[in-house]
Amino acid sequence: MKALFNYIKEVLGGFYTLLQGLGVTGKYLFTPWNYVTQSYPENREKLQMFERFRGEVIMPHNENNEHKCTGCGLCELACPNGSIEIISKSILTEDGKKKRIIDKHIYHLGMCTLCNLCVRACPSDAIIMGQKYEHAVYNRSNLTKVLNKPGSKIMEGIKE
Amino acid sequence: MAEYREIIFNSDKIQTDDYFVNIGPQHPSTHGALRIVAKLEGEIVQSIDPVIGYIHSGIEKMCESLSYPQLIHLTDRMDYLSAHMNNEAVCLCIENALQVEVPERVKYIRTIMDELTRIASHQLWWCATGMDMGAMTTFFYGLRDREPILDIFEETCGARMTFNYNVPGGLMFDIHPNFQKRVKDFIRYFRKKLPEYDTLLSGNVIFKERTKGLGVLSKEEAIAWGVTGPSGRASGYSCDVRKLHPYSAYPYVKFEEKLATDGDTFWRYQLRIEEMWESMKIIEQLIDNIPEGDFAVKMKGVIKLPEGEFYQRVESARGEFGVFIVSDGKKNPYRLKFRSPGFSNLFVLNELVKGVKIADLVAIMATLDLVIPDIDR
Ligand code: SF4
Ligand code: SF4
Numbered sequence: 001m002k003a004l005f006n007y008i009k010e011v012l013g014g015f016y017t018l019l020q021g022l023g024v025t026g027k028y029l030f031t032p033w034n035y036v037t038q039s040y041p042e043n044r045e046k047l048q049m050f051e052r053f054r055g056e057v058i059m060p061h062n063e064n065n066e067h068k069c070t071g072c073g074l075c076e077l078a079c080p081n082g083s084i085e086i087i088s089k090s091i092l093t094e095d096g097k098k099k100r101i102i103d104k105h106i107y108h109l110g111m112c113t114l115c116n117l118c119v120r121a122c123p124s125d126a127i128i129m130g131q132k133y134e135h136a137v138y139n140r141s142n143l144t145k146v147l148n149k150p151g152s153k154i155m156e157g158i159k160e
Numbered sequence: 161m162a163e164y165r166e167i168i169f170n171s172d173k174i175q176t177d178d179y180f181v182n183i184g185p186q187h188p189s190t191h192g193a194l195r196i197v198a199k200l201e202g203e204i205v206q207s208i209d210p211v212i213g214y215i216h217s218g219i220e221k222m223c224e225s226l227s228y229p230q231l232i233h234l235t236d237r238m239d240y241l242s243a244h245m246n247n248e249a250v251c252l253c254i255e256n257a258l259q260v261e262v263p264e265r266v267k268y269i270r271t272i273m274d275e276l277t278r279i280a281s282h283q284l285w286w287c288a289t290g291m292d293m294g295a296m297t298t299f300f301y302g303l304r305d306r307e308p309i310l311d312i313f314e315e316t317c318g319a320r321m322t323f324n325y326n327v328p329g330g331l332m333f334d335i336h337p338n339f340q341k342r343v344k345d346f347i348r349y350f351r352k353k354l355p356e357y358d359t360l361l362s363g364n365v366i367f368k369e370r371t372k373g374l375g376v377l378s379k380e381e382a383i384a385w386g387v388t389g390p391s392g393r394a395s396g397y398s399c400d401v402r403k404l405h406p407y408s409a410y411p412y413v414k415f416e417e418k419l420a421t422d423g424d425t426f427w428r429y430q431l432r433i434e435e436m437w438e439s440m441k442i443i444e445q446l447i448d449n450i451p452e453g454d455f456a457v458k459m460k461g462v463i464k465l466p467e468g469e470f471y472q473r474v475e476s477a478r479g480e481f482g483v484f485i486v487s488d489g490k491k492n493p494y495r496l497k498f499r500s501p502g503f504s505n506l507f508v509l510n511e512l513v514k515g516v517k518i519a520d521l522v523a524i525m526a527t528l529d530l531v532i533p534d535i536d537r
Contacts, residue, residue: 013365014365014366015365017363017364017365018364018365018366020359020363021297021359021360021361021363021364023359024356024359024360025297025360036304036307049314050311050314050315050318050336052314052315052316052317052318052333052336053314053318053319054318054319078229078230080226080230080231080233080234113233113322114319114322115233115322115324116318116324116332117229117230117233117324120332129318
Protein backbone atom coordinates (compact mmCIF):
# COMPACT_ATOMS: atom_id res chain seq x y z
CA MET A 1 0.00 0.00 0.00
CA LYS A 2 2.75 2.36 1.01
CA ALA A 3 4.63 1.61 -2.20
CA LEU A 4 1.57 2.40 -4.26
CA PHE A 5 1.08 5.64 -2.37
CA ASN A 6 4.68 6.64 -2.97
CA TYR A 7 4.36 5.75 -6.61
CA ILE A 8 1.33 7.96 -7.06
CA LYS A 9 3.04 10.73 -5.13
CA GLU A 10 6.06 10.51 -7.39
CA VAL A 11 3.97 10.65 -10.55
CA LEU A 12 1.99 13.62 -9.33
CA GLY A 13 5.15 15.30 -8.07
CA GLY A 14 6.69 14.80 -11.48
CA PHE A 15 3.71 16.41 -13.15
CA TYR A 16 3.94 19.27 -10.69
CA THR A 17 7.57 20.00 -11.66
CA LEU A 18 6.54 20.05 -15.32
CA LEU A 19 3.70 22.45 -14.55
CA GLN A 20 6.07 24.71 -12.64
CA GLY A 21 8.31 24.94 -15.69
CA LEU A 22 5.33 25.69 -17.88
CA GLY A 23 4.30 28.31 -15.34
CA VAL A 24 7.57 30.18 -15.89
CA THR A 25 7.28 30.17 -19.66
CA GLY A 26 3.57 30.97 -19.44
CA LYS A 27 4.28 33.97 -17.26
CA TYR A 28 6.61 35.42 -19.87
CA LEU A 29 4.23 34.62 -22.72
CA PHE A 30 1.48 36.75 -21.23
CA THR A 31 3.60 39.68 -20.03
CA PRO A 32 4.68 41.45 -23.23
CA TRP A 33 6.75 44.04 -21.32
CA ASN A 34 9.15 41.22 -20.45
CA TYR A 35 9.93 40.42 -24.08
CA VAL A 36 13.63 40.80 -24.75
CA THR A 37 13.90 40.21 -28.48
CA GLN A 38 14.42 43.16 -30.82
CA SER A 39 13.62 43.35 -34.50
CA TYR A 40 17.10 44.06 -35.76
CA PRO A 41 17.24 45.68 -39.17
CA GLU A 42 14.19 47.77 -38.29
CA ASN A 43 15.73 49.28 -35.17
CA ARG A 44 18.93 50.37 -36.88
CA GLU A 45 18.21 54.05 -36.30
CA LYS A 46 17.94 53.60 -32.57
CA LEU A 47 20.78 51.13 -32.15
CA GLN A 48 23.60 52.92 -30.36
CA MET A 49 26.94 51.27 -29.70
CA PHE A 50 28.88 52.03 -26.54
CA GLU A 51 31.55 54.70 -26.94
CA ARG A 52 34.41 52.22 -26.50
CA PHE A 53 32.94 49.74 -28.98
CA ARG A 54 35.58 48.57 -31.43
CA GLY A 55 34.02 48.43 -34.88
CA GLU A 56 36.87 49.45 -37.20
CA VAL A 57 39.93 51.68 -37.21
CA ILE A 58 39.21 55.18 -38.48
CA MET A 59 41.19 58.37 -38.79
CA PRO A 60 39.18 61.45 -37.87
CA HIS A 61 39.60 64.53 -40.04
CA ASN A 62 38.59 68.05 -39.11
CA GLU A 63 36.60 70.43 -41.28
CA ASN A 64 39.74 71.62 -43.15
CA ASN A 65 40.46 68.03 -44.20
CA GLU A 66 43.33 67.74 -41.76
CA HIS A 67 44.35 64.73 -39.71
CA LYS A 68 46.92 64.11 -36.98
CA CYS A 69 48.92 61.28 -38.55
CA THR A 70 52.63 61.94 -38.90
CA GLY A 71 53.40 58.74 -40.73
CA CYS A 72 55.69 57.46 -37.99
CA GLY A 73 54.67 53.85 -38.59
CA LEU A 74 54.34 52.81 -34.95
CA CYS A 75 50.84 51.46 -35.55
CA GLU A 76 52.18 49.29 -38.36
CA LEU A 77 54.76 47.86 -35.96
CA ALA A 78 52.24 47.25 -33.19
CA CYS A 79 49.76 45.41 -35.38
CA PRO A 80 50.01 41.65 -34.87
CA ASN A 81 48.83 40.65 -38.32
CA GLY A 82 49.91 43.29 -40.77
CA SER A 83 46.54 44.96 -41.20
CA ILE A 84 48.15 48.36 -41.49
CA GLU A 85 50.56 49.52 -44.17
CA ILE A 86 52.13 52.96 -44.04
CA ILE A 87 53.35 54.45 -47.28
CA SER A 88 55.16 57.70 -46.76
CA LYS A 89 56.61 60.23 -49.19
CA SER A 90 59.13 63.01 -48.76
CA ILE A 91 58.33 66.62 -49.53
CA LEU A 92 60.23 69.86 -49.39
CA THR A 93 59.06 72.22 -46.69
CA GLU A 94 58.93 76.00 -47.18
CA ASP A 95 62.30 76.51 -45.59
CA GLY A 96 63.82 74.04 -48.00
CA LYS A 97 64.17 71.04 -45.70
CA LYS A 98 63.20 67.52 -46.65
CA LYS A 99 60.41 66.01 -44.61
CA ARG A 100 58.68 62.63 -44.65
CA ILE A 101 54.94 62.71 -44.43
CA ILE A 102 52.19 60.18 -44.82
CA ASP A 103 51.15 59.31 -48.33
CA LYS A 104 48.75 56.48 -47.73
CA HIS A 105 47.62 54.89 -44.48
CA ILE A 106 46.30 51.58 -45.80
CA TYR A 107 44.07 49.57 -43.53
CA HIS A 108 42.86 46.02 -44.27
CA LEU A 109 39.63 45.63 -42.37
CA GLY A 110 39.31 42.06 -43.57
CA MET A 111 42.44 41.04 -41.67
CA CYS A 112 41.98 43.19 -38.61
CA THR A 113 41.17 41.46 -35.33
CA LEU A 114 40.09 44.72 -33.66
CA CYS A 115 42.61 44.28 -30.91
CA ASN A 116 43.10 48.01 -30.30
CA LEU A 117 46.90 47.74 -30.19
CA CYS A 118 47.45 50.21 -33.03
CA VAL A 119 45.28 52.83 -31.34
CA ARG A 120 47.29 52.40 -28.15
CA ALA A 121 50.57 52.66 -30.02
CA CYS A 122 49.81 55.87 -31.89
CA PRO A 123 51.69 58.75 -30.22
CA SER A 124 49.52 61.49 -31.70
CA ASP A 125 46.07 59.88 -31.31
CA ALA A 126 45.56 60.03 -35.04
CA ILE A 127 43.55 56.82 -35.26
CA ILE A 128 40.62 55.76 -33.11
CA MET A 129 38.09 52.95 -33.08
CA GLY A 130 34.89 53.64 -35.00
CA GLN A 131 31.42 52.51 -34.05
CA LYS A 132 30.28 51.03 -37.33
CA TYR A 133 29.08 47.47 -36.90
CA GLU A 134 27.83 46.48 -40.34
CA HIS A 135 30.80 45.63 -42.51
CA ALA A 136 29.40 43.29 -45.15
CA VAL A 137 30.50 44.23 -48.68
CA TYR A 138 30.08 42.59 -52.07
CA ASN A 139 33.76 42.39 -52.87
CA ARG A 140 36.68 41.56 -50.65
CA SER A 141 38.76 44.39 -52.06
CA ASN A 142 36.28 46.89 -50.62
CA LEU A 143 37.57 45.95 -47.19
CA THR A 144 40.92 47.57 -47.92
CA LYS A 145 40.67 51.23 -47.10
CA VAL A 146 42.89 54.26 -47.22
CA LEU A 147 42.33 56.06 -43.98
CA ASN A 148 43.73 59.47 -44.82
CA LYS A 149 41.34 61.22 -47.18
CA PRO A 150 42.60 62.38 -50.57
CA GLY A 151 44.17 65.82 -50.43
CA SER A 152 44.28 65.83 -46.67
CA LYS A 153 47.23 67.18 -44.76
CA ILE A 154 48.56 67.10 -41.26
CA MET A 155 47.11 69.38 -38.61
CA GLU A 156 49.16 72.31 -37.35
CA GLY A 157 51.07 71.77 -34.16
CA ILE A 158 51.40 67.99 -34.19
CA LYS A 159 54.96 67.25 -33.20
CA GLU A 160 56.87 64.44 -34.76
CA MET B 161 40.42 5.01 -34.27
CA ALA B 162 42.84 2.23 -34.98
CA GLU B 163 40.12 -0.29 -34.56
CA TYR B 164 37.88 1.59 -36.91
CA ARG B 165 40.48 1.61 -39.68
CA GLU B 166 41.31 -2.01 -39.15
CA ILE B 167 37.73 -3.00 -39.59
CA ILE B 168 37.41 -1.02 -42.78
CA PHE B 169 40.47 -2.65 -44.30
CA ASN B 170 39.85 -6.21 -43.07
CA SER B 171 36.30 -6.64 -44.08
CA ASP B 172 36.03 -10.21 -42.85
CA LYS B 173 36.18 -8.77 -39.33
CA ILE B 174 32.98 -6.79 -39.70
CA GLN B 175 30.25 -8.09 -37.51
CA THR B 176 26.78 -7.52 -38.76
CA ASP B 177 25.44 -5.90 -35.62
CA ASP B 178 28.36 -3.50 -35.02
CA TYR B 179 28.18 -0.28 -36.84
CA PHE B 180 29.81 3.10 -36.75
CA VAL B 181 28.08 6.42 -36.68
CA ASN B 182 29.85 9.67 -37.35
CA ILE B 183 28.59 12.43 -35.10
CA GLY B 184 29.93 15.63 -36.53
CA PRO B 185 32.08 17.43 -37.57
CA GLN B 186 29.04 19.52 -38.43
CA HIS B 187 26.58 18.60 -35.74
CA PRO B 188 24.89 21.03 -33.39
CA SER B 189 25.41 18.96 -30.27
CA THR B 190 29.17 18.75 -30.65
CA HIS B 191 29.20 22.56 -30.18
CA GLY B 192 31.73 23.07 -32.94
CA ALA B 193 33.73 21.18 -35.50
CA LEU B 194 34.39 18.01 -33.52
CA ARG B 195 33.87 14.56 -34.97
CA ILE B 196 32.94 11.63 -32.77
CA VAL B 197 33.12 8.15 -34.26
CA ALA B 198 30.73 6.09 -32.18
CA LYS B 199 30.78 2.31 -32.31
CA LEU B 200 27.27 1.12 -31.68
CA GLU B 201 25.53 -2.10 -31.07
CA GLY B 202 21.93 -1.38 -31.76
CA GLU B 203 21.34 1.78 -29.81
CA ILE B 204 24.01 1.08 -27.21
CA VAL B 205 27.35 2.89 -27.46
CA GLN B 206 30.31 0.54 -27.14
CA SER B 207 33.09 3.03 -27.50
CA ILE B 208 33.72 6.38 -29.07
CA ASP B 209 36.67 7.97 -30.72
CA PRO B 210 36.97 11.74 -30.80
CA VAL B 211 38.64 13.09 -33.94
CA ILE B 212 39.93 16.60 -33.41
CA GLY B 213 41.79 19.15 -35.45
CA TYR B 214 39.13 20.44 -37.83
CA ILE B 215 39.62 24.01 -36.68
CA HIS B 216 43.22 23.78 -35.62
CA SER B 217 44.63 27.25 -36.12
CA GLY B 218 48.21 26.88 -34.94
CA ILE B 219 47.93 29.50 -32.24
CA GLU B 220 50.91 28.18 -30.26
CA LYS B 221 53.13 28.34 -33.31
CA MET B 222 51.82 31.77 -34.25
CA CYS B 223 52.70 33.04 -30.80
CA GLU B 224 56.34 32.27 -31.39
CA SER B 225 56.54 34.99 -34.01
CA LEU B 226 54.62 37.64 -32.11
CA SER B 227 55.78 39.92 -29.36
CA TYR B 228 54.31 39.44 -25.88
CA PRO B 229 51.71 42.22 -26.00
CA GLN B 230 50.63 41.06 -29.45
CA LEU B 231 50.09 37.41 -28.65
CA ILE B 232 47.56 38.07 -25.89
CA HIS B 233 44.81 38.82 -28.36
CA LEU B 234 45.17 35.31 -29.83
CA THR B 235 44.21 33.68 -26.53
CA ASP B 236 40.76 35.28 -26.86
CA ARG B 237 40.19 33.04 -29.79
CA MET B 238 40.90 29.76 -28.03
CA ASP B 239 38.33 29.37 -25.33
CA TYR B 240 36.19 32.25 -26.47
CA LEU B 241 33.84 31.82 -23.52
CA SER B 242 36.57 32.37 -20.95
CA ALA B 243 38.52 34.90 -22.98
CA HIS B 244 39.23 37.06 -19.99
CA MET B 245 40.85 34.29 -17.95
CA ASN B 246 43.02 33.28 -20.87
CA ASN B 247 44.22 36.86 -21.31
CA GLU B 248 44.90 37.09 -17.63
CA ALA B 249 46.91 33.88 -17.55
CA VAL B 250 49.32 35.17 -20.18
CA CYS B 251 49.60 38.55 -18.48
CA LEU B 252 50.24 37.01 -15.08
CA CYS B 253 52.89 34.78 -16.57
CA ILE B 254 54.66 37.75 -18.13
CA GLU B 255 54.34 39.82 -14.96
CA ASN B 256 55.72 37.02 -12.81
CA ALA B 257 58.63 36.54 -15.15
CA LEU B 258 59.48 40.23 -15.04
CA GLN B 259 58.60 40.43 -11.33
CA VAL B 260 56.24 43.32 -11.87
CA GLU B 261 53.75 43.97 -9.11
CA VAL B 262 50.46 45.23 -10.53
CA PRO B 263 48.36 47.74 -8.57
CA GLU B 264 45.62 46.45 -6.28
CA ARG B 265 43.01 48.09 -8.45
CA VAL B 266 44.05 45.93 -11.38
CA LYS B 267 43.77 42.78 -9.28
CA TYR B 268 40.26 43.63 -8.16
CA ILE B 269 39.04 44.51 -11.62
CA ARG B 270 40.59 41.40 -13.12
CA THR B 271 38.91 39.19 -10.56
CA ILE B 272 35.52 40.79 -11.08
CA MET B 273 35.90 40.37 -14.83
CA ASP B 274 36.91 36.73 -14.37
CA GLU B 275 33.83 35.96 -12.36
CA LEU B 276 31.54 37.80 -14.75
CA THR B 277 33.07 35.77 -17.56
CA ARG B 278 32.50 32.60 -15.59
CA ILE B 279 28.85 33.43 -15.08
CA ALA B 280 28.42 34.30 -18.75
CA SER B 281 30.13 31.07 -19.78
CA HIS B 282 28.03 28.92 -17.48
CA GLN B 283 24.89 30.66 -18.73
CA LEU B 284 25.70 29.80 -22.31
CA TRP B 285 26.58 26.27 -21.25
CA TRP B 286 23.22 26.01 -19.53
CA CYS B 287 21.47 27.17 -22.72
CA ALA B 288 23.27 24.58 -24.79
CA THR B 289 22.82 21.72 -22.34
CA GLY B 290 19.11 22.25 -22.22
CA MET B 291 18.94 22.42 -25.96
CA ASP B 292 20.98 19.25 -26.39
CA MET B 293 18.39 17.45 -24.32
CA GLY B 294 15.52 18.91 -26.27
CA ALA B 295 14.55 21.92 -24.18
CA MET B 296 14.54 24.82 -26.60
CA THR B 297 13.25 27.27 -23.99
CA THR B 298 16.44 27.25 -21.99
CA PHE B 299 18.38 28.60 -24.91
CA PHE B 300 16.49 31.86 -24.97
CA TYR B 301 16.31 32.27 -21.23
CA GLY B 302 20.04 31.80 -20.82
CA LEU B 303 20.89 34.19 -23.61
CA ARG B 304 18.51 36.75 -22.16
CA ASP B 305 20.43 36.78 -18.88
CA ARG B 306 23.80 36.75 -20.59
CA GLU B 307 23.01 39.95 -22.44
CA PRO B 308 23.49 42.32 -19.45
CA ILE B 309 26.97 40.84 -18.84
CA LEU B 310 27.94 41.30 -22.46
CA ASP B 311 26.75 44.90 -22.21
CA ILE B 312 29.01 45.41 -19.19
CA PHE B 313 31.92 44.01 -21.15
CA GLU B 314 31.14 46.05 -24.20
CA GLU B 315 30.95 49.26 -22.23
CA THR B 316 34.22 48.72 -20.41
CA CYS B 317 36.34 46.58 -22.75
CA GLY B 318 34.89 47.61 -26.10
CA ALA B 319 34.07 44.11 -27.27
CA ARG B 320 31.59 41.40 -26.42
CA MET B 321 33.71 38.29 -26.71
CA THR B 322 37.26 38.97 -27.82
CA PHE B 323 38.08 41.58 -25.22
CA ASN B 324 41.88 41.81 -25.23
CA TYR B 325 41.37 43.83 -22.06
CA ASN B 326 44.47 42.68 -20.16
CA VAL B 327 47.87 43.98 -21.13
CA PRO B 328 51.15 43.10 -19.45
CA GLY B 329 51.24 45.30 -16.37
CA GLY B 330 47.55 45.99 -16.04
CA LEU B 331 44.50 46.76 -18.10
CA MET B 332 43.96 48.40 -21.42
CA PHE B 333 41.52 51.01 -20.12
CA ASP B 334 40.17 51.94 -16.74
CA ILE B 335 36.68 50.72 -15.95
CA HIS B 336 33.82 52.74 -17.34
CA PRO B 337 32.15 55.07 -14.81
CA ASN B 338 28.94 53.04 -15.14
CA PHE B 339 30.69 49.75 -14.43
CA GLN B 340 29.95 49.38 -10.74
CA LYS B 341 26.32 50.38 -11.09
CA ARG B 342 25.75 48.00 -13.97
CA VAL B 343 27.39 45.08 -12.19
CA LYS B 344 25.32 45.65 -9.09
CA ASP B 345 22.16 45.90 -11.18
CA PHE B 346 23.05 42.68 -12.86
CA ILE B 347 23.65 40.81 -9.60
CA ARG B 348 20.33 42.00 -8.27
CA TYR B 349 18.63 40.93 -11.50
CA PHE B 350 20.34 37.57 -11.76
CA ARG B 351 19.66 36.61 -8.14
CA LYS B 352 16.02 36.75 -9.09
CA LYS B 353 16.44 34.88 -12.36
CA LEU B 354 18.71 32.03 -11.33
CA PRO B 355 15.96 30.18 -9.38
CA GLU B 356 14.07 30.10 -12.67
CA TYR B 357 16.84 27.91 -14.05
CA ASP B 358 16.10 25.40 -11.32
CA THR B 359 12.40 25.45 -12.03
CA LEU B 360 12.87 25.07 -15.75
CA LEU B 361 15.53 22.39 -15.89
CA SER B 362 17.12 21.20 -12.63
CA GLY B 363 13.78 20.50 -11.01
CA ASN B 364 12.20 19.02 -14.08
CA VAL B 365 11.41 15.35 -13.54
CA ILE B 366 12.30 14.31 -17.10
CA PHE B 367 15.68 15.98 -16.87
CA LYS B 368 16.44 14.41 -13.50
CA GLU B 369 15.47 10.93 -14.61
CA ARG B 370 17.66 11.26 -17.68
CA THR B 371 20.76 12.56 -15.96
CA LYS B 372 20.95 10.94 -12.51
CA GLY B 373 23.42 8.08 -12.40
CA LEU B 374 24.40 8.61 -16.04
CA GLY B 375 28.05 8.76 -17.10
CA VAL B 376 29.58 8.33 -13.66
CA LEU B 377 33.18 9.50 -13.38
CA SER B 378 35.02 8.31 -10.29
CA LYS B 379 37.46 10.51 -8.43
CA GLU B 380 40.42 8.27 -9.35
CA GLU B 381 39.52 8.43 -13.02
CA ALA B 382 39.06 12.18 -12.86
CA ILE B 383 42.55 12.57 -11.44
CA ALA B 384 44.06 10.07 -13.86
CA TRP B 385 42.62 11.83 -16.91
CA GLY B 386 43.30 15.30 -15.56
CA VAL B 387 39.67 16.34 -15.63
CA THR B 388 39.49 19.73 -13.95
CA GLY B 389 36.93 22.41 -13.41
CA PRO B 390 33.34 21.71 -12.43
CA SER B 391 33.49 18.37 -14.24
CA GLY B 392 36.31 17.20 -11.99
CA ARG B 393 34.87 18.71 -8.85
CA ALA B 394 31.60 16.86 -9.40
CA SER B 395 33.61 13.69 -8.79
CA GLY B 396 35.04 15.05 -5.56
CA TYR B 397 38.41 16.05 -7.01
CA SER B 398 39.34 19.29 -5.33
CA CYS B 399 41.12 21.14 -8.12
CA ASP B 400 40.05 24.75 -7.92
CA VAL B 401 43.10 26.83 -8.84
CA ARG B 402 41.46 29.83 -7.23
CA LYS B 403 41.76 28.04 -3.88
CA LEU B 404 44.93 26.04 -4.38
CA HIS B 405 47.11 28.69 -6.01
CA PRO B 406 45.30 31.97 -5.47
CA TYR B 407 46.09 34.75 -7.89
CA SER B 408 44.86 38.33 -8.41
CA ALA B 409 42.28 39.22 -5.74
CA TYR B 410 41.17 35.68 -4.89
CA PRO B 411 43.15 35.60 -1.62
CA TYR B 412 41.01 38.49 -0.34
CA VAL B 413 37.60 36.96 -0.89
CA LYS B 414 35.63 34.28 0.89
CA PHE B 415 34.02 31.63 -1.25
CA GLU B 416 33.40 27.93 -1.18
CA GLU B 417 34.84 25.40 -3.52
CA LYS B 418 31.77 23.39 -4.39
CA LEU B 419 32.35 19.67 -4.41
CA ALA B 420 30.12 16.69 -5.06
CA THR B 421 30.81 13.00 -4.78
CA ASP B 422 28.49 11.33 -7.28
CA GLY B 423 30.30 12.41 -10.43
CA ASP B 424 27.30 11.79 -12.65
CA THR B 425 25.81 14.00 -15.31
CA PHE B 426 23.33 15.56 -12.92
CA TRP B 427 26.00 16.68 -10.49
CA ARG B 428 28.22 18.04 -13.21
CA TYR B 429 25.19 20.11 -14.13
CA GLN B 430 24.29 21.07 -10.59
CA LEU B 431 27.80 22.21 -9.67
CA ARG B 432 27.86 24.75 -12.46
CA ILE B 433 24.60 26.23 -11.24
CA GLU B 434 26.07 26.44 -7.74
CA GLU B 435 29.25 28.02 -9.10
CA MET B 436 27.17 30.83 -10.51
CA TRP B 437 25.90 31.59 -6.99
CA GLU B 438 29.48 31.53 -5.68
CA SER B 439 30.67 33.83 -8.46
CA MET B 440 28.00 36.32 -7.57
CA LYS B 441 29.17 36.23 -3.95
CA ILE B 442 32.75 36.93 -5.00
CA ILE B 443 31.70 39.87 -7.16
CA GLU B 444 29.60 41.33 -4.37
CA GLN B 445 32.55 41.26 -1.99
CA LEU B 446 34.78 43.10 -4.43
CA ILE B 447 32.60 45.50 -6.36
CA ASP B 448 32.25 48.16 -3.65
CA ASN B 449 35.86 47.97 -2.54
CA ILE B 450 37.76 48.57 -5.78
CA PRO B 451 40.75 50.58 -4.55
CA GLU B 452 41.72 53.83 -6.20
CA GLY B 453 44.92 53.89 -8.17
CA ASP B 454 46.40 53.29 -11.56
CA PHE B 455 44.91 50.80 -13.95
CA ALA B 456 48.31 49.79 -15.30
CA VAL B 457 51.96 50.10 -14.47
CA LYS B 458 54.25 51.60 -17.04
CA MET B 459 56.05 48.88 -18.95
CA LYS B 460 58.97 49.19 -21.33
CA GLY B 461 58.17 49.77 -24.96
CA VAL B 462 59.63 46.41 -25.92
CA ILE B 463 58.95 43.67 -23.41
CA LYS B 464 61.68 41.06 -23.17
CA LEU B 465 61.38 38.17 -20.76
CA PRO B 466 64.50 36.91 -19.00
CA GLU B 467 65.81 33.59 -20.18
CA GLY B 468 64.01 30.67 -18.57
CA GLU B 469 60.74 28.80 -18.25
CA PHE B 470 57.61 30.26 -16.74
CA TYR B 471 54.28 28.66 -15.94
CA GLN B 472 51.08 30.23 -14.76
CA ARG B 473 47.75 28.60 -14.18
CA VAL B 474 44.33 30.10 -13.71
CA GLU B 475 40.88 28.66 -13.25
CA SER B 476 38.94 29.20 -16.45
CA ALA B 477 35.25 28.39 -16.69
CA ARG B 478 36.08 24.86 -17.81
CA GLY B 479 38.99 24.01 -15.54
CA GLU B 480 42.67 24.62 -15.16
CA PHE B 481 44.12 26.76 -17.92
CA GLY B 482 47.91 26.93 -18.00
CA VAL B 483 50.43 28.96 -19.94
CA PHE B 484 53.98 27.73 -20.27
CA ILE B 485 56.47 30.14 -21.77
CA VAL B 486 60.02 29.21 -22.68
CA SER B 487 61.98 32.36 -23.23
CA ASP B 488 65.41 32.83 -24.70
CA GLY B 489 65.55 36.48 -23.75
CA LYS B 490 64.18 37.83 -27.02
CA LYS B 491 61.07 39.89 -27.49
CA ASN B 492 58.99 36.91 -28.58
CA PRO B 493 58.72 33.53 -26.85
CA TYR B 494 60.92 30.65 -27.93
CA ARG B 495 58.07 28.24 -27.30
CA LEU B 496 54.65 28.72 -25.84
CA LYS B 497 52.35 25.93 -24.68
CA PHE B 498 48.80 26.20 -23.49
CA ARG B 499 47.32 23.63 -21.17
CA SER B 500 43.69 23.82 -22.11
CA PRO B 501 41.07 22.19 -19.90
CA GLY B 502 38.85 21.16 -22.79
CA PHE B 503 41.44 18.80 -24.21
CA SER B 504 41.66 16.65 -21.08
CA ASN B 505 37.94 16.83 -20.46
CA LEU B 506 37.16 15.56 -23.95
CA PHE B 507 39.27 12.43 -23.80
CA VAL B 508 37.62 11.07 -20.68
CA LEU B 509 34.40 10.85 -22.68
CA ASN B 510 35.19 7.35 -23.90
CA GLU B 511 35.25 6.08 -20.31
CA LEU B 512 31.90 7.64 -19.54
CA VAL B 513 29.83 6.49 -22.47
CA LYS B 514 30.39 2.73 -22.50
CA GLY B 515 27.02 1.05 -22.45
CA VAL B 516 24.81 4.14 -22.58
CA LYS B 517 22.22 4.94 -25.22
CA ILE B 518 23.28 7.20 -28.05
CA ALA B 519 20.94 9.99 -26.93
CA ASP B 520 22.63 9.94 -23.54
CA LEU B 521 26.02 10.34 -25.19
CA VAL B 522 24.88 13.82 -26.16
CA ALA B 523 23.80 14.56 -22.60
CA ILE B 524 27.13 13.45 -21.17
CA MET B 525 29.04 15.44 -23.75
CA ALA B 526 26.99 18.52 -22.94
CA THR B 527 27.87 18.46 -19.25
CA LEU B 528 31.58 18.15 -20.00
CA ASP B 529 31.20 21.66 -21.44
CA LEU B 530 33.45 21.36 -24.47
CA VAL B 531 34.58 24.39 -26.45
CA ILE B 532 36.22 23.14 -29.60
CA PRO B 533 38.71 25.95 -30.36
CA ASP B 534 40.00 25.38 -26.84
CA ILE B 535 40.77 21.77 -27.76
CA ASP B 536 42.17 22.38 -31.22
CA ARG B 537 43.77 25.82 -30.73
S1 SF4 C 1 43.08 46.73 -34.32
FE1 SF4 C 1 44.76 45.30 -34.07
S2 SF4 C 1 44.65 43.97 -35.87
FE2 SF4 C 1 43.41 45.79 -36.32
S3 SF4 C 1 44.80 47.16 -37.36
FE3 SF4 C 1 44.89 47.71 -35.20
S4 SF4 C 1 46.60 46.52 -34.38
FE4 SF4 C 1 46.07 45.63 -36.37
S1 SF4 D 1 48.39 56.56 -37.25
FE1 SF4 D 1 49.62 57.21 -35.50
S2 SF4 D 1 51.09 55.53 -35.19
FE2 SF4 D 1 50.21 55.25 -37.24
S3 SF4 D 1 51.63 56.29 -38.60
FE3 SF4 D 1 50.07 57.79 -38.09
S4 SF4 D 1 50.87 58.87 -36.31
FE4 SF4 D 1 52.10 57.02 -36.53
